[in-house]
Amino acid sequence: METNTTATPASPPANNHTHIHHHSHSQPDTHHHGILPSDSMLVIIIPTISILLLVAIIVIVIMLRRLKSAKNRGNSKSNSSSSGNQNCNFIAHTAINFNSSPDVKSGCLYGGSLIRTPASRFKGVQVFTYKELEMATDKFSEANVIGNGGFGVVYRGVLSDGTVAAIKVLRRDGKQGERAFRMEVDLLTRLHSLYLVELLGYCADQHYRLLIFEYMPNGTLQSQLHPSHNQQRVLDWGTRLRVALDCARALEFLHEHAVPSIIHRDFKPSNILLDQNFRAKVSDFGLAKTSSDKINSQIPTRVIGTTGYLAPEYASSGKLTTKSDVYSYGVVLLELLTGRVPLDTKRPPGEDVLVSWALPRLTNRQKLVEMVDPALQGRYSKKDLIQIAAIAAVCVQHEADYRPLMTDVVQSLIPLVKNHSSVSSSCSSRFQMLSPRY
Numbered sequence: 001m002e003t004n005t006t007a008t009p010a011s012p013p014a015n016n017h018t019h020i021h022h023h024s025h026s027q028p029d030t031h032h033h034g035i036l037p038s039d040s041m042l043v044i045i046i047p048t049i050s051i052l053l054l055v056a057i058i059v060i061v062i063m064l065r066r067l068k069s070a071k072n073r074g075n076s077k078s079n080s081s082s083s084g085n086q087n088c089n090f091i092a093h094t095a096i097n098f099n100s101s102p103d104v105k106s107g108c109l110y111g112g113s114l115i116r117t118p119a120s121r122f123k124g125v126q127v128f129t130y131k132e133l134e135m136a137t138d139k140f141s142e143a144n145v146i147g148n149g150g151f152g153v154v155y156r157g158v159l160s161d162g163t164v165a166a167i168k169v170l171r172r173d174g175k176q177g178e179r180a181f182r183m184e185v186d187l188l189t190r191l192h193s194l195y196l197v198e199l200l201g202y203c204a205d206q207h208y209r210l211l212i213f214e215y216m217p218n219g220t221l222q223s224q225l226h227p228s229h230n231q232q233r234v235l236d237w238g239t240r241l242r243v244a245l246d247c248a249r250a251l252e253f254l255h256e257h258a259v260p261s262i263i264h265r266d267f268k269p270s271n272i273l274l275d276q277n278f279r280a281k282v283s284d285f286g287l288a289k290t291s292s293d294k295i296n297s298q299i300p301t302r303v304i305g306t307t308g309y310l311a312p313e314y315a316s317s318g319k320l321t322t323k324s325d326v327y328s329y330g331v332v333l334l335e336l337l338t339g340r341v342p343l344d345t346k347r348p349p350g351e352d353v354l355v356s357w358a359l360p361r362l363t364n365r366q367k368l369v370e371m372v373d374p375a376l377q378g379r380y381s382k383k384d385l386i387q388i389a390a391i392a393a394v395c396v397q398h399e400a401d402y403r404p405l406m407t408d409v410v411q412s413l414i415p416l417v418k419n420h421s422s423v424s425s426s427c428s429s430r431f432q433m434l435s436p437r438y
Contacts, residue, residue: 125189126201130208132160133167140169146219149270151180151286156215165200166216170209180286181209187285191258195250197273197283213283218274225269225335237380238420239278240336244388245413246280247272251329252406255322261291263320267328268309269335289320308342308354312398323400329409330395334358337388339373355396362393381423384416 136157137144147154152170159165170181181202188199203210218224221243224235235243247267254262264271264285271284287304303310303318311327314320331342334354342354351357361367368389372380391412397403 125185125199126212128201128203128210128212130203130205130210133157133203133210133212136160136165137167149284151177151284157212159200159212163200164215166213168211168213170211172207172209177209181211183288184211184285187262187288191253191262193250193253195246195253195281197281216273216281217276218278220270221272221274221280221332222269224274224278225339226341235278235336235375237376237384238424241384241388241413241417241420243272243274243278243280244333244336245410245417247282247329247332248406248409248413250280250282251325252410255325255406261322263289263291263322264325264328265289265320266305266309267325267332268306269332272332291322311400313400321400322406323403326395326403326406326409327397327400329406330392330403331355333388333392333395337373337385337392338371339375359393359396362389381420384420387412387416 134140136159137155140153140155144155144157145153146156146166147168152168155167155169157165157167171177181204185199185202188196192198197216198214199211200214201212203212251264251267254264262285264282265287266284267282271282273281273283275281303315305314305328309328309331311324314324331354335341338354338358340354344352344354346352358371361371365386368385369382372385391404391409394402394404395409
């Protein structure tokens with residue numbers, strides 16, 4: 001209607017009467033068949049637009065859900081494939097089939113199945129066949145035996161790539177031997193520290209169980225502290241201080257930095273290895289326990305370990321905490337200090353148990369000097385001696401709550417080692433300056 005009215009002035013004047021006449025006659029007809037009033041249009045348009053918007057929102061929601069589900073499926077596939085590659089060096093706590101072994105080094109155990117990963121991409125813990133390790137040790141020759149412990153025999157071997165390794169053949173002692181094997185592989189494939197021995201690989205070929213470690217040329221602390229008659233002891237005071245610090249750092253790592261925290265449960269000199277520079281690393285995690293087993297902040301377990309190193313509360317009731325390791329560390333510190341073993345039946349009554357004999361002497365300066373290892377020949381700092389004695393005394397307290405955290409022990413030992421190193425270097429420099437030139 002408005003269009004026609006607006007266009008009328010543009011027509012010639014002669015036809016103006018005609019258009020007006022036509023308009024007047026057609027108006028009633030348009031009223032019945034033309035565009036509806038504005039109110040009626042709004043009633044139709046608004047619901048229509050609302051319905052279209054609702055449909056659009058539903059379509060968008062459906063599309064977003066489909067995209068999200070597709071993305072999740074893609075991520076789950078990539079995660080499962082990446083976990084097969086990245087976690088290949090993890091051995092689960094669930095049942096694992098050890099009856100067959102991979103034919104290649106790149107295979108590994110994960111969740112009960114064998115997963116093969118290209119050797120060029122896998123640089124972690126390797127899986128070896130029994131034949132490979134047999135070749136590495138010259139068929140497990142007696143000439144290559146470098147250790148013999150409760151869980152098996154250790155051989156020196158040369159792997160196919162020329163790496164010198166310590167190969168431990170575990171004894172099959174039922175469930176305990178199997179548990180020890182799994183625990184070692186589980187922990188050492190996940191834990192990496194300068195103060196823990198490195199696991200290079202393992203073998204689960206049929207009924208054989210072998211562990212392959214980095215080779216430590218100077219053997220165990222046990223062999224250095226308590227050598228046989230044809231061996232010469234070489235541990236001076238400075239070396240003993242460094243060994244004490246290295247061991248403290250190892251336990252600190254297990255207790256404070258590992259998640260969940262780990263209790264070694266068999267900390268002793270025969271499980272402490274020395275490299276070419278006499279730096280110490282802790283080994284043998286077959287008896288270890290994790291804090292995830294805790295009940296009321298304690299781990300109930302049957303007593304396993306070495307007599308003389310067991311904390312009193314653990315030996316009597318089987319209640320295990322990180323403070324149990326602290327006690328064992330204190331005993332090892334007493335060995336470094338005195339050169340004695342924890343239990344020595346050859347000594348007279350009252351001197352046969354190291355902790356009982358040493359504890360009252362650690363706070364008496366005169367008696368403290370008398371109990372120092374004679375092999376040191378007086379070459380030690382009396383100031384350092386007093387502080388080491390104080391650390392040992394608090395570590396072997398009968399009550400677990402009175403023992404320190406390993407973090408505190410580390411912080412106490414660091415300045416001793418630094419001071420001794422600086423004194424030694426200055427003495428060495430003065431010696432070189434005074435030495436005649438040839």
